Amino acid sequence: MxxxxxxxxxxxxxxxxxxxxxxxxxxxVSAREIIVAPSGGDFATIAAGVGAAQAGDTVTVRAGIYNGAVSFGRSGSAAAFITLRGDPGAILDGTGGPGQGITISSRNYIRVTGMTVRNFMGSGTPMGISVDGSSSFIELRNNLIHNIESPNDNAHGIAFYGTAATPMTNIVVEGNEIRNCRLGQSESLVLNGNVTGFTVAKNLVHDNDNIGIDFIGFESTGPAGQDQARNGICVENVVYNISSATNPTYFGDRSADGIYVDGGRDIVIERNKVDNCDIGVEVASEHLGKTTSNITVRNNFISRGYQGNVLMGGYDASRGNAQNVVVVNNTTYQGTGGEIVLQYNCDGITIKNNILDAKAGQPYIFNGGGNNTNVTVGNNVYFGASSTSPGSYPDASARFVNPLLVTPLTDLHLQAGSPAIDAGINLGNDAQGQPLSGVSSIDGTPRVHGSAIDIGADEFGAVAAVGGSNSPPSPNLMAHARPNPFNPLTTIVYTVATEGRVSLRIFDASGRLVRTLADVIRRPGQFTASWDGKTDGGTPSASGAYFLQARFADGTKAQQKVTLAR
Structure with missing residues (x-):
């Protein structure tokens, strides 16, 4: 041997x-690297390479356009995942083929990373990546999914369907981008049914014609008593331009959520940026007599929701319930239909320490259904609409003041001198003994800096260590971009300690991707990249603050604010 x-x-x-x-x-375990390449590799198709993979093997896909559906026929093991890894430019293209891109059905210990999956279309339910059955220990990282389309039916970018009696568990969906999908009445990224124990983190979901990220229960996907996505976290995702306005199955109705919990339970939604969606974040149940419960929405930036920025409860009285929902330390901005809307069948709702910056004439907090109970409101900042009333519920410690956001709409951080600084109240701990307001702000900095927690999602003046406030210092360090401020060019020097994929991206202050500077496999060493102040499309960016974000193969990231001064 x-x-x-x-x-x-x-x-x-x-x-x-x-x-x-x-x-x-x-x-x-004998681990092999299996090379898929247009020429000179072990196999010429991804399907053949994956079909040959055993536990511990890595299937590396060289740059090129590959056709045909891919299905994992074997599981890895705890000590030996099967990995499908794409080099930059590795594309699985569905043009003219079946509607499924990559399928993982009741397989375990599988990683898919760095792949582009595109152009899966047609009748049925096209999917970029489909995971179903009892599949567990599944990691989807740093993939690009786009143009998954169904003209008059349903489609998904990434879908997890827990259909078996054994639950899906240990699911990680991190660093993926899903864009330009036509989804029918389905979702860009969904976890549905018997799924427990998941992390959905740092994904970029945008410009799709239905729901961005969804956690679903009670659709008879999983067995009775286990038919709920549960016990998970949705963190540091950026979701924008999600609308069903042009979706032919909605006939002009605008009801696509950025982030949606529909029948799930025990889920934390934190440190996300959601902008320009039909609904920003919604916690509801669409099924009569069924309950979405124990949901925490905290430390998010949520802006320009057409129906509202945060919605709770069934959309009519004959739908299900929302119970034990905590909405704390968020910053919301100018929802067309209001900031926080309680629809029907809500019970046990807490709304505290939020900044609610509303449009003139719109409610801050609105009781739309009239049958909602046990609603507690306190210590929020209200600005832009009424200067005397929070809306449908009293707030004995209301603050009707300008929160002094840096640049409303594009940057919802606090300016120096904001009345929200150190003005929050201690909300105590949750059932697991963790702070109800979380341990990190929108930027991953410590949630308390100064004499008290700030109101809203930002914690003014707090500084994060590289890798996040709760992570040990990373061996992958990014030096300061120089010069900063800059015009017309800045150079970034960064050091890689662990071989693997490195991405360098520029985001604007609202979290929108402006430019990808690098998305490459790097060996240990020091490297440089530069930004000329232009978008990926070559359009000059406006003067202002931007964020340079580096992500490394070990899961850590570094972030720096850079200023373009034209």
């Missing part, structure tokens, strides 16, 4: 005695 590749690499870093003891341990 040949020497396992993984052991060869191990030998370079260990003493010979340690190497020999590892070499003869039972159960050592």
């Amino acid at each position: 040949g020497l396992p590749i993984v052991v060869v690499h191990f030998l370079r870093r260990c003493r010979l005695a340690t190497f020999l003891s590892v070499l003869f341990l039972p159960g050592i």
Whole structure:
């Protein structure tokens, strides 16, 4: 038997005695790298490469356009995932083929990273990446999904359907982009049915004609008693331009959510940026007698929701319930239909420490259904509409003041001197003993800086360590962009300690992607990139503040504010 590749690499870093003891341990898995390439690789199709993969293998797809559906026929193991990894420019294209891109059905320990999946269309339900059955320990990272389309039916960018008696668990969906999809009455990214234990993080979802991110229950997807997406976190996602206005299955109705919990339970939605969606964030149940429960919405920027920025409860009296929902320390801005709307069948709602910057003539908090109970409102900042009334519910500690946002609409952070600074109240802990307001602000900085927590999602003056406030310092460090401020060019020097994919992206202050500077596989070393102040399309960007974000293969990130001064 040949020497396992993984052991060869191990030998370079260990003493010979340690190497020999590892070499003869039972159960050592021989890991291979299988190359898929248009020419000169082990296989010419992704399907063939994945079909040959065993536990521990990595299928590396070289740049090129590949056709045909891909399905994982085997599982990996806890010590040996099967990995499908795309080099920059590796594209799975569905033009003229079946409606499914990548399928993982009741398989475990699978990673898919760095792939572009596009142009899966047609009748049925096209999907970019489909995961179903009891699939667990699934990681989807840093993939680009676009133009998944159904003209008059349903489609998904990424879909998890927990259909088996054994729940899906240990699900990670991180760093993916889903855009320009025509979805019918379905979703860009969905977890539906018997799914428990998930992280949906740092995804960019935009310009789709139905719901951005959805956590669903009670659709008879999973077995009775387990038919709810549950016990998960939705964090640091950016969602914008989500609308069903042009969706032919909606006939002009605008009801697409940026982030939606429809029948899920025990989910935290935090540190997301949601802008220009039909509904910003919604917590509801569409099924009579069924309840969405124990949902926390905190430390988010939510702006320009057409129906409103935060909605709760069934959309009419014959729908389901929203129970035990906490909406705290968010910053909302000018929802067309108001800032927070309680529809029908809400019970046990807490609304505190939020900045609600409303349009003139619109309600801050509106009781639309009239049958909502046990609603607690307190210590919010109200600005833009009434200067005396929060709306449908009293707030004994209301603050009717200008919160002094940096640049309303484009940057919802606090300016120096904002009355929201150190004006929040301690909301205590949740059922798990964690602070109800969370431990990190919208930017990942410590949630309390100064004498007290700030009202809203920002924590003025707080500074995060590289990798986030709750992460150990990363060995991957990004130096300051220089010059900063700049015009016309700034150069970024960054150091990579762990081999893998590195992305450098520029975002505007509202979280929208402006420019991708790099999306490459790097070995350890120091590298440079530059930004000329233009968008990906070559259009000069306006003067102002932008954010340079670097993401590394070990999951850490570094972020720096850069200023373009034209």
